[in-house]
Amino acid sequence: MTARQKRIVFIILGLCAVAGSSVMITKAMQSNLAYLYAPETVLAGEVPENKLIRVGGLVKKGSLKRSDTSLDLSFVLTDNRGNEVTVTYDRILPDLFKEEQSAVVRGKLNSDKVMIAEEVLAKHDAEYMPEELKDVLKKEHAPAPDKTTEVTY
C-alpha cells in the first residue's frame, strides 16, 4: 500500500466510526428521553400514553393508600390548583417521600390517565423543591407553590 492509499483507508475508517457512533447515540437518546410534565398537562391530554415520561407535583395530603398484604400503594400528585394525577407503585418509597412535599415520578401513563410508576424520586435535600419541578409548575399560569413561604394550603 502506498502512503496515499493508507491515508485514504484511515480516513474512511475514521468516518465510519464517527457515523456509526452518531447513529447509535441518536437512537439511544431518542428511546430514553423522559420529559417532565405537570399534572395540569397530563389532565389536558397532552401527554402520550404508554411512553416513558416523568410527572412532578406535590403529594396530596391523605392520598397515600397502602395494601394490607403487599407493597402496592397509590398516591395523588397535585399542583395547588386542583389538578390531580393518581400514581400507583409497588416498591419502597424513598426516605424523603412525604405527603405535602414534592415528588417526581418516572413511569408510563395508562389509558385511564393513571401513572404506573417505575421510580419515585424525592430529592436528596430536605429543604427545597427541585428547580426543574418549580419551573414546570410555574409554567402552568399560576405561581408555583413555594415551600419556604407557604404556611397552609
Add this chain to the structure above:
Amino acid sequence: MLPEIGHFALVLALVVAIVQSVFPILGAATNNAQWIALAKPTARAQLLCLIVSFACLTASFLISDFSVLYVASNSNTLMPTIYKVSAVWGAHEGSLLLWVLILAVWAYLVSVFSKGISAVMLARVLSVMGMIGVGFLLFTLMTSNPFERLFPIPLEGKTLNPLLQDPGLAIHPPMLYMGYVGFSVAFAFAIAAMLGGKLDAAWARWARPWTNIAWVFLTIGIALGSWWAYYELGWGGWWFWDPVENASLMPWLVGTALIHSLAVTEKRAAFKSWTVLLAIFAFSLSLLGTFLVRSGVLTSVHAFASDPERGLFILIFLILVVGSSLLLYAFRAPKLKSTGTFDLVSREMGLLVNNIALIAMTVTVLLGTLYPLFVDSLGGGKISVGPPYFNTLSIPLGAVLASAMGFGLFLRWKKDKPERVFSKVRWVLLVALVTAFLVPILLMDFFDIKAVLGVFLASWVSLTALLWVQEQGRSPFKLPLAVWGASIAHIGFAVMVAGITLTSVYSTEKDVRLVQGQNYEMSGYSFLFNGVKEIQGPNYIAQRGEIVVTRGSESIVTLHPEKRNYGQDTMPMTEAGIDGGFFRDLFVALGEPLGNDAWSVRIYHKPVVNWVWLGAALMSLGGLFAAFDKRYRRVRRREEKPVVQQPTKSDVKEAVA
C-alpha cells in the same frame, strides 16, 4: 484568632500564587534567570500558606468554634472526631480549600521531583499551575470564604449532612480531588511544552508518571464513591449514571486515553498533537466536573451545596482555561509533525482503537449529561436521560475496547503481521470462548447471552494479559514494574467487566412487606424478619431491624439494617445490612413501617458485586506499579549526566514495552 490567621494565610497564598504565575513564565520568555528561579520557592511558599490555612480551619472544627459560620453550619459538639475532620471538606467552602491545597501539593511535588527537567520548562509548568491556583483562590476568597464569622455565636452547631457521616465518604472527596487536580500536572506540562515550542518525547516522558498517579487517585475516588452509594444510599445500586457521577467519569475516561496516548508519543513520536489535546481535555473535564457539581445547574440525586453565582464564576474560569489553551494549541499544532508512521496492523493502531473507544464513551456520557441542560436552556422542556441510554452505548464501546486490549499487548510497534499475532492468541481465544459458555451454564441459574459476552471479554482480556507477562521470557521478579502495571491494570478491567456483567444479569432484587416473624425465600436463602428495635447511637437514634439468614439448616448470618435519624430536620438515613463475600452479597435494607409490626424491606441477592470494586482496586494497583517503574528515575539520572551508556537489557525491554 485562628480563623483570622487562616484567612490571612489564604490571602497570602493568593499573593504568592500571583507571583508564581507571572514571574517565572515571563522569565522563561525573556531569559531572566532570577525570575525563572522564583518558580520553586513560590510553589513551596504557596503550599506552606495553604497548609497553615487548612490547619486553622481544621482546628476550628476540632475545638467547635461556632463563631465561624462554616463550622457552625456543618458540625456540632456531638459528632465523632473523625467526622469533625471530614466535615472540613464536607461542604462547598471547605472542599474548595481542599482543592487549592491539593493543587499546591502537586505543584510542590513537581518542584521536588524535577531533577531531569530544565529550569525553563519547570518555570513554565509551575507558572501554569500557579495560574490555576490564582483562579481558584480568587474564587474561594470572593464567593466562598470558609472563615466567615457568625454573630451572634450559636451555642451548638448544625450537623454534617448525615449522608457524609461515613468513613468511605470521609476520604472519597480528597481522593477524587487528588485525581482531578492531578491532571493539572499533565495539563501544565502540555501548555509549557507548547509555549516552549518543543513537543518532543521528553514532555511525554515527564508527564507519564504524573498522569498515572493522578489517574490512580481518580480511580480510587470514583470506586469509593460507587461503593459508598451501594451500602449507604440503601438502594443497593452501585452506579446510577447520575450527573455528578458522570462528571467524575468523564475525566477518568479521557485520562485513561491520555495514559495510552502518552505511551505512543513517548515511544514512537506519533499522536503528538492528539496527546496534547487529550491533556487539555482531561483537565478541562475535571474543571467541568467541579463546575457541574458546585453550580447547581444539574438536578442530581446528590447535588449538595449549590449557588448559581458560584457556578457563573467557575464557568467563566472554565471558558478562560479551555479557550486560552485551545487558542495556544491552534497556533502550535500545525508545527507538531508526528514523525512516527505506522501501518494498519501495528501497536499504534491498537492504541488508536483504544483512544477512539474511550473518547466515544466520553462523548456519550457528555451528551447524556449536558443534553437535558441544553434543551432546557432553549426552552424545549424538562427532560431526563435514563440509564438505559448509557448502558446501550457503553456495552458495544466496552466490547470494542476489550477486544482491542487483548490483541494490542501482542502487537509490534510500527508494523506487524496479523497472522503472527493471531497465532499467539488463538488458544486464548478458544479458552475464553469455552469459559464464556461454561460459566453461565454450569455456575449460574440460567443462560443469558449478555453474560456470555461479558465472561468472554473478561477471560479474553485477563488471559491475554497473563500470557503477555509470561511471553516476556524473564523471571517474574526481574520484569520491569511497567510490565506488571499494564498486566495488572488490564486484569483489573477484566475483573470489573465480569463483575458488572454477572451482577447485572443475575442479581435478584425484591422489595417485600414483612411482618415480625415472617420468612422470605430468595435464591436458596431464607430471610427471617425478627422485628425492629429502637437504639441510641452517638449522635442519632436508629430503628434497628434483625434479619436472620439461613440456607437449608445452615445458619449464614444475622443482619442488622438500620434507619437512622440524626435530628435537626435532616433526612432519615438508611443503613443497609450487608453480608459481603467474594462470590455474592446478601443485602437487606429497611424501607418504612407499614403498621401492625409490618415493615417494607429490600432483600437483594447480588452475585460477584464486589468484583466491580476489586477490579477498580487492581486497576489502581497497576497504575501505581507503572508510575514507579524505575526507568523514569533512570532517565532522569541520564539527563543529569549526559554520559553515553551501554544499552542495557531494560533498554531493549523498553523498545518492546
